[in-house]
Structures are given as structure tokens and as C-alpha cells.
Amino acid sequence: MPHRLPPEEMEYTTLPQILSKLKPIPVDEYEKNRLQYIQFLTSQASQQTTGQTTGSGHD
Amino acid sequence: MKVTVSIIKADIGGLPGHAWVHPKILEFAAERLREEQKRGLIIDYFVYNAGDDMSLLMTHTKGENNPDIHGLAWSIFKEATENIAKKVKLYGAGQDLLKDTFSGNIRGLGPQVAEMEFEERPSEPLVVFAADKTEPGAFNLPFYRIFADPFNTAGLVIDPSMHQGFRFEILDVYEGKVYLLDAPENSYDILGLIGTPGRYIIRRIYRRSDLTQASVTSVERLNLIAGRYVGKDDPVAMVRAQHGLPAVGEILEAFAYPHLVEGWMRGSHVGPLMPAKMISIDMEKRIALGPKMTRFDGPPKVIALGFQLHDGYLEGPVDLFDDPAFDYSRQLAAQITDYIRRMGQ
Numbered sequence: 001m002p003h004r005l006p007p008e009e010m011e012y013t014t015l016p017q018i019l020s021k022l023k024p025i026p027v028d029e030y031e032k033n034r035l036q037y038i039q040f041l042t043s044q045a046s047q048q049t050t051g052q053t054t055g056s057g058h059d
Numbered sequence: 060m061k062v063t064v065s066i067i068k069a070d071i072g073g074l075p076g077h078a079w080v081h082p083k084i085l086e087f088a089a090e091r092l093r094e095e096q097k098r099g100l101i102i103d104y105f106v107y108n109a110g111d112d113m114s115l116l117m118t119h120t121k122g123e124n125n126p127d128i129h130g131l132a133w134s135i136f137k138e139a140t141e142n143i144a145k146k147v148k149l150y151g152a153g154q155d156l157l158k159d160t161f162s163g164n165i166r167g168l169g170p171q172v173a174e175m176e177f178e179e180r181p182s183e184p185l186v187v188f189a190a191d192k193t194e195p196g197a198f199n200l201p202f203y204r205i206f207a208d209p210f211n212t213a214g215l216v217i218d219p220s221m222h223q224g225f226r227f228e229i230l231d232v233y234e235g236k237v238y239l240l241d242a243p244e245n246s247y248d249i250l251g252l253i254g255t256p257g258r259y260i261i262r263r264i265y266r267r268s269d270l271t272q273a274s275v276t277s278v279e280r281l282n283l284i285a286g287r288y289v290g291k292d293d294p295v296a297m298v299r300a301q302h303g304l305p306a307v308g309e310i311l312e313a314f315a316y317p318h319l320v321e322g323w324m325r326g327s328h329v330g331p332l333m334p335a336k337m338i339s340i341d342m343e344k345r346i347a348l349g350p351k352m353t354r355f356d357g358p359p360k361v362i363a364l365g366f367q368l369h370d371g372y373l374e375g376p377v378d379l380f381d382d383p384a385f386d387y388s389r390q391l392a393a394q395i396t397d398y399i400r401r402m403g404q
Binding site: 015018019022024025026027028030035037038039 | 226230231234235236237238239240247248251252265270
């Protein structure tokens with residue numbers, strides 16, 4: 001989790017909840033199929049704009 | 060024509076301490092690259108430094124992670140270490156060369172790498188950056204500004220090619236995971252990650268309208284490779300400009316504000332990133348002498364060189380921070396330096 005202070009030292013943060021929905025890709029797998037990953041995201045985004053899916057562009 | 064631009068950078072010894080690169084090392088590297096240009100391995104090259112870091116800028120048609128190109132850079136760093144840095148006892152001779160043997164790829168061996176392969180456009184302006192006494196995440200804020208902040212980059216509003224925004228590839232260097240996030244709609248998520256620049260680094264950025272790659276930043280973390288502190292990671296980066304990408308001036312504008320970055324003395328402090336001028340450019344030798352790092356081994360500095368690519372050849376460079384308009388930024392960075400140093404920080 002990103003932080004400047006460890007979470008236990010922060011008085012209050014909801015950042016972990018915000019970021020928990022992000023779906024990262026293992027870097028080795030990503031580097032092998034970089035173009036496909038980027039294009040896949042694009043096709044999802046275009047579907048989104050036509051109302052066929054819901055959720056954020058990176059899901 | 061598909062061309063690959065490779066920047067491979069290492070600190071192989073400082074003159075004195077961590078202040079500067081020995082000019083003989085730059086000349087040695089340029090001479091070796093000239094030989095390889097004649098042999099046909101590379102199309103063109105340029106050698107420059109920021110502080111004690113030497114960057115080898117090479118163009119070729121062999122693609123990213125090519126063993127011949129990486130091997131060439133590795134052998135130049137090794138030979139310059141043995142023949143010059145160790146001989147004249149430069150400080151930290153060979154410090155970025157963490158392994159003894161090269162096995163096909165220079166990544167993970169210590170040097171920083173930024174590479175991009177693309178189809179050369181009818182006009183291909185390219186800005187290359189090198190920063191010293193800081194870390195790859197130092198580019199997070201300015202690159203966010205360039206590609207996601209319309210108050211920095213007016214083209215995001217008025218240029219139809221950019222209006223759809225940009226896709227950010229962010230690397231978690233601790234977990235080895237990649238996040239793909241789109242600006243503007245995922246801007247808050249992007250900021251949630253890149254506000255921790257020691258861990259989350261903007262590596263590549265793509266124009267969403269056609270997936271044209273616009274930038275690449277080096278992401279190697281020396282301490283993660285070596286398992287101990289062996290110097291800051293002193294990043295390099297490059298950005299393509301104009302014609303549906305941010306203008307050169309929009310790219311540079313993001314560096315007018317000397318934001319605070321980690322690094323500086325012993326990599327253990329926080330200081331302003333000062334946009335610095337080169338000391339000299341020798342077009343014939345294909346060498347540029349960059350700024351020295353003196354006050355408290357800094358402050359952290361970034362240099363910018365501008366080129367026009369033509370058939371893989373590098374026309375230029377132009378020292379892009381050599382503009383009186385950046386004098387105020389340098390002055391502000393000097394004031395911040397003074398303020399921080401008075402606290403002993």
C-alpha cells in the first residue's frame with residue numbers, strides 16, 4: 001500500500017479501500033504481452049463509453 | 060522507419076567525490092560509440108552527464124532489450140572503469156556495476172535503462188532527461204503534470220489527438236506489479252499511487268487515441284537489486300513531443316517548479332529538483348558536459364536535451380533548460396536549498 005507513514009502511524013486514511021479495487025498485473029507477464037494488455041484496456045474503455053459494461057477503465 | 064532509442068546510464072566514478080564525471084570518461088565512451096556507429100551496430104549516439112552519472116544515448120533498429128546494444132553499454136562502462144576510473148582513483152569507481160558478468164541484458168546489473176521503439180513520424184522531436192542525486196519517482200510529478208494536468212498542458216484541452224487523455228503504466232517496484240490507469244478519469248487513483256514515489260513509478264505513458272507511446276522512464280532500484288544501499292538511482296527518461304503529443308514547451312513547463320524529491324547527500328535527504336544548464340556541448344565529439352553537484356552534493360538536478368530524429372539520426376542537442384526563463388526556477392531551488400540546509404536537513 002502506498003504511504004508516507006506506515007498506516008498504523010496515520011491518524012486516518014481510507015486510501016487502502018480506494019486502491020484495493022485496482023488490479024495490478026505481474027510485471028513479467030505484463031512485459032511479455034505489453035501491447036495486448038494495453039489494447040485490452042482500450043477495448044474495455046470503448047465498451048464502457050457505449051454503455052456495455054460498468055466499472056472503472058482498469059478493471 | 061521503426062527506430063529504437065536507448066538511454067543507458069551509470070555512475071562509474073566521481074570527480075571529486077560524487078560531484079562530476081571525469082571528461083575523459085565521456086570522451087572514451089563517445090569514441091567507442093563512434094567505432095560502433097562505423098561498424099553499423101548503432102545509427103547515432105550522444106554522450107552526456109548529469110553530475111557523476113554518464114548517459115549513453117543510442118539510436119538503432121534492433122528493438123528494446125537487445126543483447127548487442129546492452130552489451131555495448133556494459134563493455135563501455137566496464138572498460139571506462141578499468142582504464143580510467145580505477146587508474147586515476149575516481150571516487151566509487153564502478154559503483155553502479157553491481158555484477159561481474161553480462162548475460163544478455165543490462166537490466167538488473169546496476170545501470171539505468173530507458174528504451175522506446177517507435178515508428179519515426181515525419182517530424183520527431185525528442186526530449187531526453189537525466190537527473191542526479193534523486194530516484195526514478197522524481198519524474199512522477201512532472202510527468203503527471205505533462206500528461207494529465209491541463210493547467211500545465213493546454214493541449215490536453217485544445218488538441219483533438221490529446222483530448223482523450225493518456226494511459227499511465229505505473230510500476231510497483233517492491234511487488235513487481237504494473238497498474239494501467241487512464242487520465243483523466245482515473246486521475247485520483249494515479250495520484251494515490253504516485254504520491255509514494257519511492258515505490259510507485261510512472262514507467263511508460265501512451266496516448267489513448269491510438270496507443271502511441273509518448274514517454275519512458277528508467278525504473279531500476281539499486282538497493283532492491285543489491286539488497287543494500289549502493290547510491291541513489293539517478294533516473295533517465297525520454298519524452299516524444301509535438302503533433303498530438305505535448306509540445307516541447309509543455310514538457311519543460313512541468314520542471315519550472317522545483318518540487319521536493321528524495322536523494323541529495325548520501326541519498327538520505329529531501330531537496331528541490333533544480334532544472335540545470337549544461338556546461339558545454341561539443342557537437343563534433345558528440346559530448347555534452349553537464350552540471351556539477353556541489354552544495355551538500357547537490358541539490359538534486361535535472362537536465363534536458365532536445366533532439367530532432369531523422370532516419371534514426373540525432374540532430375542536436377539543444378540545452379533546453381538554458382533559458383533565462385528558468386533562472387527564476389533555479390533561484391527558487393537555491394532558496395529552498397538554503398532554507399532546508401539551515402535546519403541541518
